[in-house]
Amino acid sequence: MTIRTIEFDGVIVGGGGAGMRAALQLAQSGYKTAVISKVFPTRSHTVSAQGGITCAIASADPNDDWRWHMYDTVKGSDYIGDQDAIEYMCSVGPQAVFELEHMGLPFSRTDEGRIYQRPFGGQSKNFGEGGQAARTCAAADRTGHALLHTLYQSNMKNNTVFMNEWYAVDLVKNVDDVVVGVIAICMETGETVFVKSKATVFATGGAGRIYSSTTNAHINTGDGIGMALRAGFPVQDIEMWQFHPTGIHGAGVLVTEGCRGEGGYLVNKDGERFMERYAPNAKDLAGRDVVARSMVMEILEGRGCGPNGDHVHLKLDHLGEETLMARLPGVCELSETFAHVHPKDAPIPVVPTCHYMMGGIPTNVDGQALMVDENGNDKVIEGLFACGEAACVSVHGANRLGGNSLLDLVVFGRAAGLYIEKALREGIEHTEANQDDIDRAMARLNKLNNSQSGETTAQLRTELQTIMQNHFGVFRRGDYMQEGIKKLADLRTRIENVYLDDKSDAFNTSRIEALELQNLLEVAEATAIAAEERKESRGAHARDDFQDRDDENWLCHSMYNPVNKTVGKRAVNFEPKTVDAFEPKARTY
Amino acid sequence: MLTVSIYRYNPEIDKEPYMKDYEVDTQGKDLMVLDVLEMLKARDSGLVYRRSCREGVCGSDGMNMNGKNGLACITPLSEALGKSKKLIIRPLPGLPVIRDLIVDMGMFYKQYEKIKPFLINDTPAPAIERLQSPEERAHLDGLYECILCACCSTACPSFWWNPDRFIGPSGLLQAYRFLIDSRDTATEERLSDLDDPFSVFRCHGIQNCVQVCPKGLNPTKAIGHIRNMLISQSV
Numbered sequence: 174m175t176i177r178t179i180e181f182d183g184v185i186v187g188g189g190g191a192g193m194r195a196a197l198q199l200a201q202s203g204y205k206t207a208v209i210s211k212v213f214p215t216r217s218h219t220v221s222a223q224g225g226i227t228c229a230i231a232s233a234d235p236n237d238d239w240r241w242h243m244y245d246t247v248k249g250s251d252y253i254g255d256q257d258a259i260e261y262m263c264s265v266g267p268q269a270v271f272e273l274e275h276m277g278l279p280f281s282r283t284d285e286g287r288i289y290q291r292p293f294g295g296q297s298k299n300f301g302e303g304g305q306a307a308r309t310c311a312a313a314d315r316t317g318h319a320l321l322h323t324l325y326q327s328n329m330k331n332n333t334v335f336m337n338e339w340y341a342v343d344l345v346k347n348v349d350d351v352v353v354g355v356i357a358i359c360m361e362t363g364e365t366v367f368v369k370s371k372a373t374v375f376a377t378g379g380a381g382r383i384y385s386s387t388t389n390a391h392i393n394t395g396d397g398i399g400m401a402l403r404a405g406f407p408v409q410d411i412e413m414w415q416f417h418p419t420g421i422h423g424a425g426v427l428v429t430e431g432c433r434g435e436g437g438y439l440v441n442k443d444g445e446r447f448m449e450r451y452a453p454n455a456k457d458l459a460g461r462d463v464v465a466r467s468m469v470m471e472i473l474e475g476r477g478c479g480p481n482g483d484h485v486h487l488k489l490d491h492l493g494e495e496t497l498m499a500r501l502p503g504v505c506e507l508s509e510t511f512a513h514v515h516p517k518d519a520p521i522p523v524v525p526t527c528h529y530m531m532g533g534i535p536t537n538v539d540g541q542a543l544m545v546d547e548n549g550n551d552k553v554i555e556g557l558f559a560c561g562e563a564a565c566v567s568v569h570g571a572n573r574l575g576g577n578s579l580l581d582l583v584v585f586g587r588a589a590g591l592y593i594e595k596a597l598r599e600g601i602e603h604t605e606a607n608q609d610d611i612d613r614a615m616a617r618l619n620k621l622n623n624s625q626s627g628e629t630t631a632q633l634r635t636e637l638q639t640i641m642q643n644h645f646g647v648f649r650r651g652d653y654m655q656e657g658i659k660k661l662a663d664l665r666t667r668i669e670n671v672y673l674d675d676k677s678d679a680f681n682t683s684r685i686e687a688l689e690l691q692n693l694l695e696v697a698e699a700t701a702i703a704a705e706e707r708k709e710s711r712g713a714h715a716r717d718d719f720q721d722r723d724d725e726n727w728l729c730h731s732m733y734n735p736v737n738k739t740v741g742k743r744a745v746n747f748e749p750k751t752v753d754a755f756e757p758k759a760r761t762y
Numbered sequence: 763m764l765t766v767s768i769y770r771y772n773p774e775i776d777k778e779p780y781m782k783d784y785e786v787d788t789q790g791k792d793l794m795v796l797d798v799l800e801m802l803k804a805r806d807s808g809l810v811y812r813r814s815c816r817e818g819v820c821g822s823d824g825m826n827m828n829g830k831n832g833l834a835c836i837t838p839l840s841e842a843l844g845k846s847k848k849l850i851i852r853p854l855p856g857l858p859v860i861r862d863l864i865v866d867m868g869m870f871y872k873q874y875e876k877i878k879p880f881l882i883n884d885t886p887a888p889a890i891e892r893l894q895s896p897e898e899r900a901h902l903d904g905l906y907e908c909i910l911c912a913c914c915s916t917a918c919p920s921f922w923w924n925p926d927r928f929i930g931p932s933g934l935l936q937a938y939r940f941l942i943d944s945r946d947t948a949t950e951e952r953l954s955d956l957d958d959p960f961s962v963f964r965c966h967g968i969q970n971c972v973q974v975c976p977k978g979l980n981p982t983k984a985i986g987h988i989r990n991m992l993i994s995q996s997v
């Protein structure tokens with residue numbers, strides 16, 4: 174089947190913070206740039222980010238130093254974040270944040286007129302010696318909304334082409350295995366086209382929907398990861414999933430860590446502020462992995478709240494109504510809607526909830542996607558780039574610090590844009606894709622469109638999410654995980670043969686959901702196999718059967734290879750350019 | 763058992779739109795309308811609607827529930843039903859329907875684009891952020907939070923009659939957001955863009971927009987401010 178070709182200099186799949194920052198950079202340089210997004214850009218998941226963007230802009234503390242931020246991030250990552258990338262993010266960060274402000278982002282302000290910064294977990298002054306820092310730049314508790322709308326507006330100003338409500342299906346590779354674009358469906362009409370590009374950037378966001386309980390939007394189905402894996406490219410540290418301490422019990426909806434940053438704290442059924450026991454110094458602002466595990470311990474030991482003792486309470490009433498309405502208006506709204514309590518009167522019932530994918534498509538600091546060759550050396554995947562939550566550059570390692578994702582989006586979205594701009598100027602030539610190349614990329618969609626029977630998407634999706642929730646949650650154990658891997662293997666054939674009964678063209682969301690389900694499976698399987706393989710506890714990956722961190726064997730990235738479903742290792746970068754490396758230490762808060 | 767009646771239209775199959783009834787067992791729970799739609803989609807995969815965040819911040823699932831526009835994900839059944847026994851769901855009124863509950867938002871976005879929804883400031887940017895006092899920043903509260911859900915504009919009779927010429931409540935709220943931003947230097951240009959009989963002055967202050975805004979914003983008030991700015995500018 175021949176399909177229409179549309180051509181651009183750069184194509185960015187994803188209209189969230191990362192994608193739109195990359196697009197802006199390219200569009201500003203005059204290159205023909207398109208953003209493909211399965212939702213209107215301001216409906217991307219970045220809109221949900223509440224607490225803020227962490228960055229040493231030295232507003233709250235005039236002496237703040239990006240090196241302190243770097244130290245916190247390395248420690249937070251449990252030492253498998255790449256130090257060259259973290260150095261880049263923390264040092265370039267202030268410039269990227271100021272650019273956002275110049276674009277019009279409505280940050281909250283201090284009396285001096287500067288950007289307001291609030292304390293977040295895992296933040297310190299003076300390399301962990303100077304107490305709690307306040308480094309997270311905020312627009313009330315709607316920072317993601319403010320950031321995403323500002324970036325959309327700036328792209329509009331710079332004439333970026335938006336292909337809104339278009340869905341990218343699979344990568345097109347040419348005879349040289351170079352990525353030359355994607356197959357995409359226009360959701361409104363059902364037309365399928367080949368979007369050809371010299372540079373294809375995946376900024377497709379996270380995949381929290383592999384779990385049944387998640388803070389993530391319905392659309393967070395890991396499409397970029399699925400497409401990369403199907404094309405035979407590896408993913409890195411994909412076993413590392415962050416469970417956020419404060420998802421609203423029963424609903425999964427998040428209330429920001431900024432609640433604790435502003436002075437809120439967690440209590441068990443006895444009203445005890447239990448984090449004082451687990452993290453005597455940082456208390457409720459210890460790393461997220463530490464807080465989430467402490468909460469689960471409280472619940473398992475019978476000190477949970479509610480009739481089933483299955484959650485704990487986030488206490489905020491002591492902050493007073495005025496502070497709550499000024500600093501956390503969105504949280505008050507969410508709490509009333511989903512927990513039926515106003516935090517000025519009663520605590521919010523919360524439970525650790527799947528939140529963020531630390532792993533993803535491995536990239537270098539320029540956003541170029543990487544694989545590992547036979548000799549274990551990094552090899553650039555020509556034509557493919559990644560940034561944002563879909564990428565693993567890696568600045569978050571085994572545990573992301575709050576507020577570091579939004580910074581990651583704008584710093585590395587910008588960096589990818591800068592690199593592609595330079596590469597385009599120097600000239601990029603790829604062999605044209607031939608009909609076979611396109612047919613190969615169309616195979617999955619064709620199979621789905623021709624399906625005659627099978628199970629439905631909704632049913633299979635629930636099954637997948639249940640397996641992940643039960644076998645790969647906050648605490649993990651070898652035998653449980655092996656059982657989970659078997660169940661996923663059984664699910665694979667069934668999901669590959671999912672039945673699409675609605676074959677119509679106009680806005681067929683069933684077709685999209687079936688394609689998304691297949692991506693969820695790719696992410697889930699990679700997560701499962703990598704998690705079973707990493708025989709230690711580090712950051713968010715906590716194993717009952719290997720409770721200690723094992724620096725001798727596992728101070729490294731995991732690299733999941735989809736071709737033979739094996740897990741390899743890749744060295745962590747310990748060579749920042751301008752500072753001494755931070756050597757691994759025991760991680761206490 | 764709850765009866766849910768949904769507007770259905772698939773241009774490839776249906777000559778005309780029709781209402782389809784479903785019986786749903788809510789097990790006595792006060793679900794959100796979006797939860798009910800998800801239950802129905804699992805049964806009837808041909809039913810389509812937009813949704814993303816499921817927490818009222820992305821603006822995807824604006825629709826008309828028992829006569830009132832709102833976001834399905836944060837509208838509990840009890841609120842949508844009121845005293846009624848039946849839930850009636852229709853697409854947002856006044857925009858062309860693509861399929862079922864999905865409307866073509868093109869006209870709505872176009873009005874948004876018209877007001878130049880981006881900061882304009884010709885002075886060279888400083889090395890750090892532009893300063894803004896908390897008081898100046900407070901002017902943006904109640905404006906910047908708009909999620910472009912179109913609940914307001916599609917509840918506005920003036921927008922129904924003149925969707926191509928009247929900016930509509932959402933767009934005007936955003937127009938005011940930039941007019942009042944202490945960092946923006948294009949006030950005059952912005953006002954002259956709006957200075958015609960239609961863009962602003964078609965608003966008759968009936969406040970339908972205020973009643974439906976799921977974010978509790980007040981476009982009418984913002985429109986009043988713009989009117990005042992336009993009037994004082996012309997004298």
Ligand SMILES: Cc1cc2nc3c(=O)[nH]c(=O)nc-3n(C[C@H](O)[C@H](O)[C@H](O)COP(=O)(O)OP(=O)(O)OC[C@H]3O[C@@H](n4cnc5c(N)ncnc54)[C@H](O)[C@@H]3O)c2cc1C
Pocket residue numbers: 186187188189190191192209210211212214217218219220221222223224225226227316317339340341342376377378379388389390392393396397427429528529560561562563575576577578579580582
């Ligand atoms: C509730 C919540 C609160 C958070 N708060 C914070 C915070 O305060 N601070 C912080 O730093 N981080 C926060 N995070 C994390 C952060 O918001 C996300 O990691 C980040 O927004 C991801 O941005 P992104 O640009 O990578 O992807 P997204 O914003 O998820 O965007 C993905 C884009 O890809 C598009 N897309 C995906 N697949 C396809 C496809 N197949 N075809 C076409 N388009 C596709 C989507 O349409 C979308 O435009 C929060 C996360 C959650 C869940």
Ligand code: SF4
Pocket residue numbers: 917918919920921930931964965966967968969970971972981982985
């Ligand atoms: S107040 Fe104005 S904008 Fe709002 S609904 Fe009425 S006419 Fe429309």
Ligand code: SF4
Pocket residue numbers: 907908909910911912913914915931932935974975976977978979981
């Ligand atoms: S003003 Fe309110 S109703 Fe109108 S688009 Fe914005 S959020 Fe929606």
Ligand code: FES
Pocket residue numbers: 812813814815816817818819820821822823824833834835836
């Ligand atoms: S799904 Fe995002 S507003 Fe309802």
